[in-house]
Structure formats: C-alpha cells, structure tokens
Amino acid sequence: MSETRVNDFVLKIGTVNGTGSASANGLLLKAMFRMGIPVTGKNLFPSNIQGLPTWYGIRANHKGYMSRSKQVDIMVAMNAQTYQKDLENVTPGGYLIYDSTWPRERQLNRHDITVLGVPLAKLCNENFSDARVRILMKNIAYVGVLTALLNLDTKVLRSLIEETFAKKPKLIESNLKAINLGFDYAKANFTCPLPIHAETMGDNSGHIMIDGNSAAGLGCLYAGATVGAWYPITPSTSMMDAFKAYCKKYRIDRETGQKNYVIVQAEDELAAAGMVLGANWVGARAFTPTSGPDISLMSEFIGFAYYAEIPSVFFDVQRVGPSTGMPTRTQQCDIMMCAFASHGDTQHPLLLPANPYECFEMAVGAFDLSERLQTPIFVLSDLDIGMNDWMIPELKWDDSYRPDRGKVLNSDDVEQLEKFFRYLDVDGDGIAARTLPGENQKGAYFVRGSGHNKHGMYTESSTEYKDLVDRLLVKWKTARSLVPKPVLKSAEQETPIGIIAYGSSDGAVMEALDVLRDKGIHADYLRIRAYPFNGEVTAFIENHETVFVVEQNRDAQMRSLLTLENTIDGRKLVPVLHYSGMPIPSQCVVEGLCEHLCVEDVA
Amino acid sequence: MSFIRKPKIDLPGQLKNSIGLLKRDYEGPLSTLCAGCGHDSITAAIVQAFWELSIPPEKVIKLSGIGCSSKTPAYFMSGSHGFNSVHGRMPSVATGAQAGNRDLICIGVSGDGDSLSIGFGQFGHAVRRNVNMLYIIENNGVYGLTKGQFSAAADKGSKSKKGDINQWKNIDAVSTAISMGGSFVARSFSGDRDQLVTLIKAGVKHPGCAIVDVVSPCVTFNNHDGSTKSYTYTRDHYHPASQTDFIEPANEILVSYEEGESKVIELHDGSKLLLRKTGNGYDATDRSRVMRYLEQKRAQGEVVTGLLYINAELPEMHQIYRTSQKPMKDLAFEELNPGSEALAQLQARMR
Numbered sequence: 007m008s009e010t011r012v013n014d015f016v017l018k019i020g021t022v023n024g025t026g027s028a029s030a031n032g033l034l035l036k037a038m039f040r041m042g043i044p045v046t047g048k049n050l051f052p053s054n055i056q057g058l059p060t061w062y063g064i065r066a067n068h069k070g071y072m073s074r075s076k077q078v079d080i081m082v083a084m085n086a087q088t089y090q091k092d093l094e095n096v097t098p099g100g101y102l103i104y105d106s107t108w109p110r111e112r113q114l115n116r117h118d119i120t121v122l123g124v125p126l127a128k129l130c131n132e133n134f135s136d137a138r139v140r141i142l143m144k145n146i147a148y149v150g151v152l153t154a155l156l157n158l159d160t161k162v163l164r165s166l167i168e169e170t171f172a173k174k175p176k177l178i179e180s181n182l183k184a185i186n187l188g189f190d191y192a193k194a195n196f197t198c199p200l201p202i203h204a205e206t207m208g209d210n211s212g213h214i215m216i217d218g219n220s221a222a223g224l225g226c227l228y229a230g231a232t233v234g235a236w237y238p239i240t241p242s243t244s245m246m247d248a249f250k251a252y253c254k255k256y257r258i259d260r261e262t263g264q265k266n267y268v269i270v271q272a273e274d275e276l277a278a279a280g281m282v283l284g285a286n287w288v289g290a291r292a293f294t295p296t297s298g299p300d301i302s303l304m305s306e307f308i309g310f311a312y313y314a315e316i317p318s319v320f321f322d323v324q325r326v327g328p329s330t331g332m333p334t335r336t337q338q339c340d341i342m343m344c345a346f347a348s349h350g351d352t353q354h355p356l357l358l359p360a361n362p363y364e365c366f367e368m369a370v371g372a373f374d375l376s377e378r379l380q381t382p383i384f385v386l387s388d389l390d391i392g393m394n395d396w397m398i399p400e401l402k403w404d405d406s407y408r409p410d411r412g413k414v415l416n417s418d419d420v421e422q423l424e425k426f427f428r429y430l431d432v433d434g435d436g437i438a439a440r441t442l443p444g445e446n447q448k449g450a451y452f453v454r455g456s457g458h459n460k461h462g463m464y465t466e467s468s469t470e471y472k473d474l475v476d477r478l479l480v481k482w483k484t485a486r487s488l489v490p491k492p493v494l495k496s497a498e499q500e501t502p503i504g505i506i507a508y509g510s511s512d513g514a515v516m517e518a519l520d521v522l523r524d525k526g527i528h529a530d531y532l533r534i535r536a537y538p539f540n541g542e543v544t545a546f547i548e549n550h551e552t553v554f555v556v557e558q559n560r561d562a563q564m565r566s567l568l569t570l571e572n573t574i575d576g577r578k579l580v581p582v583l584h585y586s587g588m589p590i591p592s593q594c595v596v597e598g599l600c601e602h603l604c605v606e607d608v609a
Numbered sequence: 610m611s612f613i614r615k616p617k618i619d620l621p622g623q624l625k626n627s628i629g630l631l632k633r634d635y636e637g638p639l640s641t642l643c644a645g646c647g648h649d650s651i652t653a654a655i656v657q658a659f660w661e662l663s664i665p666p667e668k669v670i671k672l673s674g675i676g677c678s679s680k681t682p683a684y685f686m687s688g689s690h691g692f693n694s695v696h697g698r699m700p701s702v703a704t705g706a707q708a709g710n711r712d713l714i715c716i717g718v719s720g721d722g723d724s725l726s727i728g729f730g731q732f733g734h735a736v737r738r739n740v741n742m743l744y745i746i747e748n749n750g751v752y753g754l755t756k757g758q759f760s761a762a763a764d765k766g767s768k769s770k771k772g773d774i775n776q777w778k779n780i781d782a783v784s785t786a787i788s789m790g791g792s793f794v795a796r797s798f799s800g801d802r803d804q805l806v807t808l809i810k811a812g813v814k815h816p817g818c819a820i821v822d823v824v825s826p827c828v829t830f831n832n833h834d835g836s837t838k839s840y841t842y843t844r845d846h847y848h849p850a851s852q853t854d855f856i857e858p859a860n861e862i863l864v865s866y867e868e869g870e871s872k873v874i875e876l877h878d879g880s881k882l883l884l885r886k887t888g889n890g891y892d893a894t895d896r897s898r899v900m901r902y903l904e905q906k907r908a909q910g911e912v913v914t915g916l917l918y919i920n921a922e923l924p925e926m927h928q929i930y931r932t933s934q935k936p937m938k939d940l941a942f943e944e945l946n947p948g949s950e951a952l953a954q955l956q957a958r959m960r
Contacts, residue, residue, distance in 0.1 A: 040960065214959035228952070230945040232937035233708045235701075256947040264933040266940055268708040273734040277701035280694065280731075284705025287692060288670070288713065289938035292705060306695050400956055403949040409942060442938065443706070444713050447667045447688030454693040464683070 011202045013043050013068040015079040017152070020092045021145070022085050024056030030145035031062040033166055034152060035395055039215055040162045042208025044070040047215075047395035048589065053240065053333045059088045066204060069520075072361075072396065073513030074589040079202050080156070082148050084126075089113055101200060103151060105144070122196055124151050129187045134180070143184040150188025157199035159206060160189070214400055218391035219295070221362035221401070222321055223248030225369025226293055227256065230409050231319075233292035234269045235281030237300060240333045241389040242323040245295035279304035279318075286317045287453065289414070289442040291373050293319035298327050298340045301347060301384075308382050309348025310455045312478075315429070315438070317376040317383075317412070320344075321369070324388040326587045335587030336389035338509055341563040344384040345537055351475060355485050356537040357385045360512035363398040364535070365391065370407075371490065377412035379485055380437060388558070390510040390589040413439040417446040426451070428462035429474060436481030482538060489536035492543055495519070497528035503599075504550035506543075506579075508534040508564060511556050511590050518595035527599060529554070534564070539571050547574050554599055556582040558590050626663040635660045637684040647799035647825030647840075648678055648747050652685050654802055655716070655745075658809035659686065662857075669714045670706055674699040674728060677754055677827075678720030678747035697728025700735035703742050704926070710936040711927050714813060715742035721762035722752050725780045729761075732782075736791045739817040739925045743809065746782050746820070747799075749827040750838035757830035768835025782822040783917055784903050787896065792923040793819035795916045798843055799826065808916060810855040816877045817925040824912060843912055850891045850902065851915040854883035874921055884916065893919050 017034070021027035035047045043066045052058035065075055083092040083104045090113060096102050098118040104110075106123025114121045126147050130140045153163055163185065171177040192198055223245045226234065236246045250269055257266040268285075272278035278294045285292035296304070301322055311318045324340050326332035344356055355375060357368040368385050376383040413433075420426050420441060428451040429438045438460075441449030451462040459470035460477070495516075497503075507515045512533055519531055532546045547553050547568070555565040562581035569576040582598030584590040623631050635656045640649050659669065666688030673679035675696040682691045694702045703717045717735075724732040724746050735744060750763040757770050761780045768774055786794045793815040797805045805823065812819030824843050826832050832839045837846075858879040872894070874882040884893055892898060899918050906913045933940065 036960075210960075214956045216959050224952075224955075228946055230942050232940060232945065233705065235705060235708075256951065257945070259933065262933075263931060265931055266933050266937075266944060268927075268930055268932055268937060270704065270708060270738075272701065273730055276698060277704070277731055277734065280698045280701025281705030281708065283694075284672075284692070284702035284707075285709035285937070286705075287690075287702070288706045288709040288936075290709030290936075292709065307698070310695055401952060403952045405949050441690075442710075443670045443690035444668055444710055447665075450667065450688050450690050452683055452691035452693065454691075455695060456693065 009201060012205050013066055013207060015066055015202045016075050016077045017064045017066070017080045017082070017156075018078045018095070019062045019082040019148070020085045020088050021060055021062075022087075023052060023054055023058045023060045025145065026142045027060070027062065027084070027145045029170070030149050031064070033146075033149050033163065034158075035064055036166055036215065037153070037158045037163050038064070038066050038204055039210055039397060040166070041159050041204060041206040042210050043068065043204060044072070044210070044397055046072050046397060048074060048390070049394060050588075051334050059085050068207060071513065071517040071592070073517055074591050076591050076593060080152070080200075082152070084145070084148065101155075101202070103148065103155075122155075124148070124188065124191055126188070129191065130184065133183065133187060139180065143180065146181050146184035147188035150185035151192045153185065154189045154192035154198045155196065155200050155203070157203040157205065210397065212400055213397050215395050215397055216362045217244070217393055217395055218359065218362040218365040218387050219245035219323065219393060220248040222295070222365040222369045222385065222387065222392070224252055224401070225366040227252045228366075228403060229291060229370040229373040231291040231293055231373060232267050233281070233285035233290045234267070234294070235272050235278040235285070235292065236269075236294050236296065237272050237275045237278045239275075239297045239300050241325055241393045242295040242297045242321065244393060245321060245323065275300035275303040276307065279307035282318045283307055283311055283316050288444070291377075291409070293321065293373070295321040295323065297323050297325050298343065299330065301340060301343060305348045308354070309350060309352050311382045312348065312352045312354065313350070313455055314453045315380040315440070316453070317380055319372045319376050319383050319385070321385045321387065323392040324386060332587050334389070336510070336558065336589055337585055337587060338386070338388055338511065338558040339563070339585070340386060341559070341567060344386060345567060353482060354382050354384055355379065355489055357383065357490065358508040358535050358537075359385065359387055359391065360509055360533060360535075361391060361398055362396045363401065366401050368490070374410040375488060378410050378437070378488060379481060380412060380440060381481070386509065388510050413437055415439045415441050415449060417449070420446045420449040423448070427460060429458065429460045429477070431460070431477050431480065434480070435484045436477050436479070437484065486538045486540050489538065489540065491540060492535055492546070493533040494542070494546070495531040495533075497530050498523070499528050501528040501530060502551035503527065503529040504546055504553040505529045505531045505556060505595070505599075506534060506546070506553055506564070506568070507531070507556040511558055514590040514592045514595050515556055517592035518599070521592060521596050522599060525600070527603065529599070537567065539568070543568070544574070547578065551578070552580060552602075553578055554580045554582050554602070556590070556595055556598070558584050560585045626660050628663045628665060630660065630663070632656060632660045634688065635666060635686050637687045640681070640684040642677060642680065643829045645828040646677070647749060647823075647827070648681050649684075650799040650802065651745065651747055651805065651823055651825055652681050654805040654809055656685050657802075658806045658813065661806070662810055662813060664714060664813070668712070669716060671716045671718065672699050672703050672706070673718045674720070674723035676720040676723045676752070678718055679723060681747070682716075682718050697723050697726070698731055699723070700728065700731040700740070700744070704735060704738065704740050707740050707742065707926065708937065710938050711741070711932065712936050716813070717742055717744045719744065719746050721746060721748040721750060721760045721782070725761040725782060729780070733785070733789050736786050736789045736818050736820065739792050739923055741817055741925045741927070743812040743819045743821065745809075746822045747825045748782065748822055748838070749825050749831050750836070751827050751831040753827050753830055764837040767837040768833070770830050770833055781907070782820065784900065786820045787900060787918045790923075791820055791918065792817040792920050793916075794918040795820065796822045796824070796912070796914045798824045798847060798912070798914060800840060800844065801847075801914070804849065804914065807853055807855050811853060811882050811916060814855070814876050814878060814880050815919070815921060817921075817923055846910055846912045848906060848911040848913050849915045850889065850906075850913045850917060851893055852885040853916040854885065856881045856883060874919055876921055882916070882919070893917060
C-alpha cells in the first residue's frame with residue numbers, strides 16, 4: 007500500500023485528438039483550482055486535426071511548483087492505440103485507469119502499479135442513445151471516476167458544469183448524469199479516495215487560469231493596438247483568435263456596428279510584416295503574432311524597420327526548429343535569430359515573458375518600447391507558455407496608464423521648426439522625432455531602406471552612412487535603460503554559484519533551487535527579462551564564480567548572446583540545456599548543476 | 610550625389626488650382642533616371658493629375674517597391690510622405706497604411722518586375738481586397754537597374770538588347786487584375802499624356818484598388834528593333850479601346866454629352882466617369898466581353914489602352930471589414946481600452 011500523498015501529484019489523460027476531451031480535462035483542472043490547489047495543465051498534442059493520440063497533463067502541487075514533472079501518478083488511458091505506452095509511463099506506485107468495456111488483462115501486466123478498469127463505454131452506451139454524445143460523455147464519465155478517486159469537491163464540479171452550460175440546460179443534465187455514472191461506479195468498486203488525492207486548501211482567490219496567447223492578445227487590446235496583421239501558424243494562432251474575440255467584445259460600436267480595429271489575415275507572412283510596418287508608419291499601433299519559421303520569412307522587413315526606424319511589434323511563440331521542426335513542441339530556439347534578424351548590422355530588443363502574466367504586461371510594454379525606440383520589438387514567448395493553462399495572479403490594470411507614443415511631432419510642432427529632418431538626433435539619446443502622414447507638408451519625409459542621411463535624404467556618402475548607423479548604436483544604449491530589468495532571487499546564504507534563466511524555464515529553476523538547497527547547494531538566481539542586457543546582468547555574472555545558464559535549445563543561444571554583449575569570461579558560463587521539445591522539468595536543472603559541481607570537486 | 614535639388618522659380622502667369630497651389634507644389638526633386646525614360650513622363654502625369662484634382666499633398670502617401678519605377682515617388686510631391694519599401698512588397702505596406710489611416714490618399718508605384726514576379730502574390734491580394742489606392746505599374750518589360758534582363762511582362766518572341774529571344778509567355782497585368790476580381794483596371798502609355806492624366810484622376814477617385822498598367826519604354830535597354838515595349842512599337846500598335854472623361858462635380862455643367870453616346874459611372878464623391886463609345890461597342894462594365902476582347906486584341910498584337918474594366922460598386926477593404934469611419938490612428942485611447950473594471954469582470958470567468 008502506497009503512502010498517502012495530498013495535493014502533490016501528476017494526472018495524465020491519454021485520448022484521441024478531436025474527441026472532445028478538452029472540456030473534460032478543463033473541468034478537472036478548474037475543479038482542483040477552485041479547491042485552492044496550485045495547478046497547471048499542459049497539452050501534448052500532435053500536428054494533426056483528428057485521429058492521432060493526444061495527452062493532457064495536470065500537475066497539482068501545494069508548494070506551487072509549475073514546471074512539467076516527469077512523474078505520472080495517475081494515468082487515464084482512453085486511447086487503445088497508446089495503452090501500452092501509457093502503461094509503461096506510470097511511475098511505480100501509481101495508478102492506471104482504463105476502459106474495461108474491452109478487458110485487456112494480458113497487456114496490462116505491471117505489478118508495481120495499480121490498474122483500475124472502468125467500463126466507461128458500456129456505461130455510456132447503456133445510458134445515452136446518440137453516437138456522438140456517447141463519445142463525449144465517455145470523457146465526462148472519467149471525470150466522475152476521478153472525482154471519486156481523487157476526492158474532488160462534487161459541489162465545485164457541479165457549479166462548474168452549471169456555469170459552462172448555463173445557456174444549454176439540457177447539457178447540464180446529461181453531463182451531471184455522466185459524472186454520476188463514473189462517480190458511482192468508482193465508489194462501488196474501488197476504495198475511494200486513493201492514497202494520492204486532493205483536499206481543499208483554499209480557493210485560490212486573487213488568481214486566474216489562462217494561457218499565454220490569450221494573455222498576450224488581451225495585452226494588445228489594452229495597449230490600444232488597432233491593427234493586427236497575421237498569417238496563421240502553430241503555436242501562435244490562438245493569440246490572434248484571442249485578440250479578435252476581445253475586440254468583438256470591447257471594440258465594436260454598439261450603435262453603428264463599426265469596428266475600432268482591423269484584423270487582416272495576410273496572404274503570407276511577408277505581407278503580414280509589411281502591413282504591420284505600414285500601419286505603424288501612419289501612426290496606428292500594429293502587431294503580428296507568429297512563430298520562428300515566419301520570423302525567417304519576415305526578416306527582410308524586420309531589417310527595413312530597423313534601418314528606417316519604424317515601430318513594429320512581433321510576437322514569436324517559439325516552437326521546435328530548425329525548419330518546420332516539430333510544430334506542436336516547445337523550445338527557446340529563436341533567441342539568436344530574433345536578436346539579429348535580417349542582413350547587415352541589425353539588432354533588436356527582445357522581451358522574455360516567463361508566464362501569461364508577463365505576456366500581458368510585456369505586450370503592453372512592447373508597444374511603448376517600440377514607439378519610444380522606433381524599432382521592431384520581439385516578444386519571445388513559447389508553446390509552453392502560449393498554449394498551456396497556467397495559474398497566475400489576477401491581471402491588474404492602472405486606469406491612469408497612457409501609451410508612450412514616443413517622439414511624434416504633430417502639425418503644430420512641425421510649424422515651429424525652421425525645417426524638419428527625419429533622422430536628426432536632437433536630444434542625444436539616438437532617437438529622432440518622426441511625423442505622421444496626413445498632417446503637414448512640412449513634416450513630409452521619405453522612408454527608404456537604401457542609404458540615407460540624418461536629413462532623411464538618399465545617400466551613398468560613407469560619412470553620412472556611418473553617421474546614421476552609429477547613431478543607431480546610441481539608440482541601442484538608450485534601449486538598455488528602457489527594457490525590463492532582470493529579477494533576482496538570492497540564496498539564503500552567500501554563494502559563488504549563480505543561475506541565469508529566462509522565459510518558460512523559470513518554473514523548473516524555481517523548483518530546482520529548493521531541491522538543490524536541500525542537497526546543500528545554494529545558488530542565486532537571475533531571471534533575464536530582456537535583451538539588450540542591462541548592468542544588473544553583467545554585475546551578476548561578475549559576482550559569481552560559476553554561472554549556469556539554463557535554456558531550452560541545443561546551442562546555448564542565450565549563453566552566446568551573453569558572451570557577445572559583455573566583457574565576460576565565457577568559461578564562467580556553464581550551459582544547462584533541454585531541447586527535447588517537452589517543457590523543461592526541474593530534474594534537468596538539478597542534474598545539470600550536480601553533474602558539473604561534482605566534476606569540479608573531483609578535479 | 611544622386612539627389613539634385615530642383616530650383617523653384619516663380620514664373621508670372623502660373624495657374625493656381627482651387628486650393629491655391631501651383632503645379633510646382635506637386636513636383637519633387639530632379640529625377641535620376643535616364644534621359645527619355647517613360648517613367649519620367651508618368652511622374653509628370655501624376656503631378657498634373659494631382660494638381661488638377663487639387664489634392665493637398667500632405668493628404669497623400671506614395672509608396673513603391675524596388676526597381677527603376679520604385680525610385681519615382683521620390684521625384685513627385687515632396688509635400689507627401691513616401692515609403693520606398695522592399696522588393697515586391699509595396700502592396701502590403703499600402704494595405705497596412707490604409708488599415709491604419711483610411712483617410713489618406715494612397716498612390717503605389719510599381720514596375721513589371723516588382724509586381725509580376727516577386728510581388729505577384731501581393732499585387733493579386735491588393736486587387737482581391739480592393740484596397741483603396743491607385744496602383745500604377747510602370748511596365749517596360751525589362752529589368753533596367755540590373756542591365757536588361759527580360760521581365761515576366763516581356764512578350765514571347767521579343768528581342769533583348771543583347772539579342773536574346775524571350776521564350777516565355779508574358780504575364781499581362783490587366784487581364785490578371787480583371788480575372789482576380791479587380792474593380793478598376795486600365796492600361797495606358799507613357800507617351801499619351803492626356804489619356805494617362807485622365808486615368809490617374811479617375812483611379813484616384815475610384816473607391817477601391819485602381820490598377821493602371823502603363824507601357825513605359827526603357828530608353829536604355831528596351832527601345833530597340835525587336836522589342837515590343839519600345840516607343841516605336843507601342844505607337845504603331847496602340848489601340849485605345851475606350852475613351853474616358855473625368856468630370857468633377859463642379860465641372861459637370863461644362864460638359865455636354867448626349868444620351869446613348871456615353872456611359873456614365875458615378876463615383877462616391879459625386880464625380881463622374883464618362884465612357885465615350887468609340888464605335889467598337891466596347892463596354893468596360895461587361896467583364897466577360899472585356900476579357901474576350903482583350904484576348905482577341907492580344908492575338909493580333911495590339912496594345913489595348915483606356916479604362917478597360919470598371920465596377921465602382923465593389924466594396925473596398927474597409928467596407929467589407931465594417932471598419933470605423935474614423936481612422937484607426939485617430940481613435941482616442943479611451944475608445945480602445947476597456948479599463949480596469951472590465952478586466953476584473955473578464956477574469957471572473959477565468960476561475
């Protein structure tokens with residue numbers, strides 16, 4: 007008999023893509039969330055519309071650890087195709103629940119786990135007549151089974167179902183019926199609850215469940231973005247879906263039905279980038295959500311925007327590369343590409359959100375930075391943040407916020423000038439004032455990707471060319487002081503060991519810090535939130551003997567970027583890499599540090 | 610130094626348009642294209658047309674891609690914002706600009722290389738979305754800046770300056786645009802100033818994407834015997850299919866036309882296009898007959914010009930999207946941001 011474990015387990019559900027299991031899984035996630043248990047839900051899905059295996063993993067952890075755990079305590083194997091694999095993946099001492107309508111004793115031959123058969127299909131076939139309903143209700147029935155086995159709050163579950171189907175009362179009835187089928191069967195046939203189970207520990211008030219793409223889309227809405235140009239690509243598509251849904255809710259004039267937004271589904275990725283530039287050039291806040299392969303395609307326009315100094319915001323929800331790679335798997339592999347996208351001497355600020363909360367915040371910040379610096383800004387999220395369900399503190403909005411439109415001269419400002427020159431750095435911060443089309447002839451200028459001088463005129467003069475590109479370096483220096491600062495988490499005691507990470511690797515590092523501390527290894531942790539790096543990053547590296555750089559790519563891209571940016575001894579920076587396409591687990595960080603530190607001990 | 614300031618000289622007796630501007634107020638710095646380039650004639654026609662229409666230059670945006678044609682927006686209307694974009698991508702920048710500020714009058718200048726090869730997709734989609742812009746293709750059938758390679762618009766069998774014979778069937782911007790559902794498609798010749806000015810004016814006023822394909826001979830690389838885009842060839846095979854007059858609301862009274870002699874197309878601002886019948890029964894509003902006619906004339910080697918197809922009723926991009934009449938860039942932040950209370954309400958459903 008295994009020991010009792012409360013609010014600390016991983017539940018994994020294996021189903022077939024397109025069978026409607028998402029709502030069942032959502033019910034389970036939200037039920038635990040409302041019981042006050044910190045939870046995260048991660049999709050593992052194929053690049054397919056219907057028919058291939060898909061999994062959903064829920065991690066409940068009372069300490070609030072959010073990263074993926076390799077553990078599988080309870081596996082619900084609903085897909086005959088993957089029974090065998092699902093069985094193998096259960097951690098010793100764990101449980102496998104399967105549909106015993108078709109018994110498969112011979113296949114289920116593991117003695118270190120408990121196998122629980124529930125005749126889900128049989129139960130549903132006996133109780134529901136419609137074929138499609140039977141398939142859907144089979145999923146809801148396993149929610150009922152788990153409710154009994156995991157000790158989920160039935161009242162919470164009931165209200166969730168009532169809220170979900172508030173507009174379709176008939177569905178409330180059938181869903182509750184399916185829940186009860188599973189619940190009653192489990193109660194009658196198994197000892198409930200299992201030793202591994204849930205208990206109410208609060209209500210998680212002040213928190214919400216959201217995915218990063220929805221949060222980023224919401225950020226664009228709140229930032230006052232009016233033009234979204236895009237080309238669909240996994241895993242960024244749901245960001246534009248979210249923006250569109252929010253616009254429909256908040257941006258349509260009730261009287262006239264007119265829209266205060268324009269969303270253009272472009273003919274291709276290049277056109278999406280061109281539209282973003284065009285709209286920003288005339289003074290509308292415009293963005294595109296995309297992923298790595300399309301940044302490659304957009305790179306020509308990105309270089310243009312850098313050189314001609316046009317604000318533009320690019321969201322790169324990273325997926326596994328190179329090339330088409332694995333579209334439904336996660337990585338942090340576009341750091342280098344985005345930092346230097348396009349030919350010639352180019353460099354671009356990057357914002358690195360670690361969770362949906364920061365996706366929202368940084369979406370707003372990206373527009374401000376982009377207009378302030380008059381340059382493309384990248385928000386580098388990834389599939390793990392963008393498409394998975396995260397528990398985050400409630401988003402806050404300050405109603406006194408007003409967008410920073412940067413240096414824009416209006417018609418009256420231009421009239422005060424003897425003459426307007428587009429690329430003249432008057433303030434010494436490397437940023438020249440721009441004007442918007444449609445206002446004043448005196449402010450007219452010509453945007454070009456060819457050589458131009460500080461007056462905005464075409465040039466082939468070496469001096470004038472250098473004068474301009476050198477000013478862009480001054481602007482880069484200004485950018486350093488404007489981008490978000492890193493977040494420092496100091497160890498309980500002074501230590502020569504540092505860890506640097508960013509984005510979705512944060513959860514794994516936070517958990518690893520506790521594990522390492524328990525092993526007697528103390529480390530300070532600096533989470534980088536932007537590029538170019540500011541002084542804190544340099545100082546952190548200088549102040550530690552060994553700095554582990556944790557990231558989710560093969561080539562240690564952030565480590566490379568650090569060695570390029572600073573006068574840093576690269577040997578100090580030890581890469582800890584995870585690039586399987588699955589979100590990084592804390593074990594990877596723990597092992598990475600231990601391995602290196604032990605080797606050093608021996609030496 | 611490729612930028613030459615053009616001295617502005619006040620001449621006595623110069624005409625002013627209805628907003629008090631001289632024609633020189635619509636000019637730009639001196640062109641750096643070859644002397645005799647057809648593109649410079651088009652630039653002059655643009656200046657003439659915008660001056661005649663009394664459009665304030667600051668209300669105009671002029672965009673282009675890459676190539677000789679795409680240099681020209683620098684040579685007209687210094688008082689307008691310009692955007693010399695990347696190869697073949699002018700239409701997307703124009704689409705974005707129109708999305709951000711629908712009040713701007715947009716003129717895109719492209720070439721046969723820029724629009725019919727790399728930019729073929731974007732050209733097609735600007736037409737398909739019916740983006741409100743004047744889209745001029747300065748068509749010389751040749752790559753000038755890279756010294757004389759055939760473009761996709763070069764006719765099969767035509768000869769390059771170096772003596773090569775083109776093996777490939779040409780892409781015709783006009784029939785392509787009509788078949789893609791274009792709302793205004795015209796062809797002209799840089800050497801026919803009067804027709805060109807009229808078509809530009811009509812195109813500016815047309816509420817949608819107005820394609821004007823202008824045969825514009827390249828004096829340096831495509832003006833020899835054997836070329837089908839030379840001045841001589843075009844003049845010899847020039848065939849106006851229709852004659853168009855552009856009438857502004859204020860001038861209507863001055864124009865007399867008899868019923869049955871012309872077809873009148875009224876544009877949204879009250880101006881009218883008068884399609885004069887030229888005796889050949891040509892009807893620019895009948896799409897299938899237009900396509901048949903163009904195909905016949907193509908087989909005969911004729912360069913058919915004029916306003917070849919028009920449908921002023923097709924909705925432009927913003928009509929389809931039902932966008933606010935107020936340009937996006939002028940919407941106040943308060944109109945765009947739902948505020949903290951709405952955010953709290955929204956999040957109540959995320960629990």
